[in-house]
Amino acid sequence: MHIDARELDNNTLIEGDICIIGAGAAGISMALDWDKTNQKVILLEGGGFEYDAKLQELYEGKNIGQKYLPLSAIRLHKFGGTTGLWGGFCSPFDDIDFVERKWVEHSGWPISLKDLVPFYNQAMDILDLHSTDYSLDYWQKREPSYENLPFNNHIIHEKIWQFSPPTRFGKKYKDDVVNSRNIELYTYANVTNIAAIESMKEIDKLEIKNHAGKKHFVKAKYYILACGAIQNARILLTSNKQNIKGLGNENDLVGRYFMEHVEVKSSEIWLNSDYDMSLYLLRKGTTKARAELAISNEAQEKYKILNGTVSLRPLDIARHAVTINENWKDGNPYLKKEDKSLMERIKKKYLKMKEGRIDNIQRAFQLHTRIEQAPNPNSRILLDNKKDALGMNLVNLNWQLSDIDKDSIRTIYNIIGQQVGVSDIGRIKLMEFLREKDDKSWPEFTSGGFHHMGTTRMNNDPKKGVVDSTCKLHGIDNLFVAGSSCFTTSGASNPTFTLIALSLRLSNYLKSKFN
Amino acid sequence: MKRRKFIYISTAVTISLMVPQTGCSSKNSLINILASLESLSNIYNIDLKLEIGKKYMEIASDESAIETLSNVISKRIDVSKDNKRFDEAKIKNKIHTAIIEDFERGEIITVDGWILSLTEARQCALLSLIQN
Numbered sequence: 001m002h003i004d005a006r007e008l009d010n011n012t013l014i015e016g017d018i019c020i021i022g023a024g025a026a027g028i029s030m031a032l033d034w035d036k037t038n039q040k041v042i043l044l045e046g047g048g049f050e051y052d053a054k055l056q057e058l059y060e061g062k063n064i065g066q067k068y069l070p071l072s073a074i075r076l077h078k079f080g081g082t083t084g085l086w087g088g089f090c091s092p093f094d095d096i097d098f099v100e101r102k103w104v105e106h107s108g109w110p111i112s113l114k115d116l117v118p119f120y121n122q123a124m125d126i127l128d129l130h131s132t133d134y135s136l137d138y139w140q141k142r143e144p145s146y147e148n149l150p151f152n153n154h155i156i157h158e159k160i161w162q163f164s165p166p167t168r169f170g171k172k173y174k175d176d177v178v179n180s181r182n183i184e185l186y187t188y189a190n191v192t193n194i195a196a197i198e199s200m201k202e203i204d205k206l207e208i209k210n211h212a213g214k215k216h217f218v219k220a221k222y223y224i225l226a227c228g229a230i231q232n233a234r235i236l237l238t239s240n241k242q243n244i245k246g247l248g249n250e251n252d253l254v255g256r257y258f259m260e261h262v263e264v265k266s267s268e269i270w271l272n273s274d275y276d277m278s279l280y281l282l283r284k285g286t287t288k289a290r291a292e293l294a295i296s297n298e299a300q301e302k303y304k305i306l307n308g309t310v311s312l313r314p315l316d317i318a319r320h321a322v323t324i325n326e327n328w329k330d331g332n333p334y335l336k337k338e339d340k341s342l343m344e345r346i347k348k349k350y351l352k353m354k355e356g357r358i359d360n361i362q363r364a365f366q367l368h369t370r371i372e373q374a375p376n377p378n379s380r381i382l383l384d385n386k387k388d389a390l391g392m393n394l395v396n397l398n399w400q401l402s403d404i405d406k407d408s409i410r411t412i413y414n415i416i417g418q419q420v421g422v423s424d425i426g427r428i429k430l431m432e433f434l435r436e437k438d439d440k441s442w443p444e445f446t447s448g449g450f451h452h453m454g455t456t457r458m459n460n461d462p463k464k465g466v467v468d469s470t471c472k473l474h475g476i477d478n479l480f481v482a483g484s485s486c487f488t489t490s491g492a493s494n495p496t497f498t499l500i501a502l503s504l505r506l507s508n509y510l511k512s513k514f515n
Numbered sequence: 516m517k518r519r520k521f522i523y524i525s526t527a528v529t530i531s532l533m534v535p536q537t538g539c540s541s542k543n544s545l546i547n548i549l550a551s552l553e554s555l556s557n558i559y560n561i562d563l564k565l566e567i568g569k570k571y572m573e574i575a576s577d578e579s580a581i582e583t584l585s586n587v588i589s590k591r592i593d594v595s596k597d598n599k600r601f602d603e604a605k606i607k608n609k610i611h612t613a614i615i616e617d618f619e620r621g622e623i624i625t626v627d628g629w630i631l632s633l634t635e636a637r638q639c640a641l642l643s644l645i646q647n
Binding site: 273413419424432 | 558
């Protein structure tokens, strides 16, 4: 069922068994997991079904740290959430992402990769992926042209990504949600305050508002925040009428440890002969899986580096590509530069590869890094004094990086450079920002991947985390958080696949409460 | 000229013409072989090799002489410069092996962003000195 909250009588009380706040990837996945159960699910979405600039303004905020993209451009405030901008890249986290690593401060989840495996399998269908198998072996059997470069795979191996179409949740799952008998979707229902009972151990109700001037309340047995890392932290911090620190923030952790993936073009590989690089290249709409180069766990431990991967793009195309920072300069998420000819050149390049090469540059590829950042408590979301149209404090993002982030990138390319030489396949040329060991600076084109993580991090110790291993807020019995804000570390993989798996795990846990 | 003598002389001339093609070279030829960058030929054009060579000598200024570089490279591949006879193909093969070994041992250097074997960086330097 769908209800437009602008059309309800003012001060309507909405009641259900569980209330999911946010109808993006996490929220919709969870809501549909409860479809056809005996529980009444309230699903709250602050926007409508279509993009609305006025609603998007509610996501404005300042970047006060490392150069970053406009906060209102990188999230979509509508049903389906930021899946409307999503690129579709899917790969599970690695087992090393969950363990405590002595060389990565604040690392170590209270769960392991094994805990998420059943939920990755469930997420696979939601995201229209092809297989639960991410092994190189499987994909090479499936695609005989997928030849891998002859690296020592105890040092460098191929990590496989699969590609969702990408699944736009707002389009694909709208009918399923609206037609469900036990899910009530409220659009234009922005949560502006979460009120606890007097003891603060339980949530009493939510306050929701919209631009029509309406205010309503929601009561449920369990509440789940699923608005993304920036908004989850914002809601907890602004729910401060009873405790000035906000909710779940006794130890000043809410909003801290904001993590992105550092995404930056880093070097070039020049091959000394023709190799079929199909395994590593992406043709949008066609490629089902491709590999990125990854560093082994042993090498990560030996060199004390973070987990990251390297993707390849033909150099003669990469040199003309628009960087992500150039693409999103304004606050409007749809106002991006489109290099339409780029896709045509990629298509022609791919065909040319099959026919044989004529120039050296056709054997050259730009190497692009995606790497986790080390959890940094000073990288954080903060409330601004300025309020939005609904009276909620806006947020500022102080994205901070650490020395190990850049040192890891430099080391990864030194490892690759060495192994490229050992394998006798070519040579690596580092970009300038990686050449000097003591150079701590980041180039202008350093960016994130629209991956917001860590602001309500998971740790069973309330002094080290906001949520426990079940994603429940410490100290509050019926408030949970779904999604990537719970990530303790950020992994090398894009977060969507994992945040859905984690959310489905939470959903499974809550079902046991009712059983 | 008697026929027998003619045959002997002709044969001797023929042999003396053939010998350089089967491996006997001068010291200068050895230096040229040491500077031949087979491993990078499919990647670098001559200008890039010379540029790398110059940049290497800025890093390792104590090696900025033909004699020094050719000695270091010869020693690395275990070839004596005093030999009057040597096989070009074998030397190039030894150089290729040495380059891969450099990478395996971590004897690598970054020159102008290029991650290179120390041997090939020295080869670029030698080449740039020869060309000058």
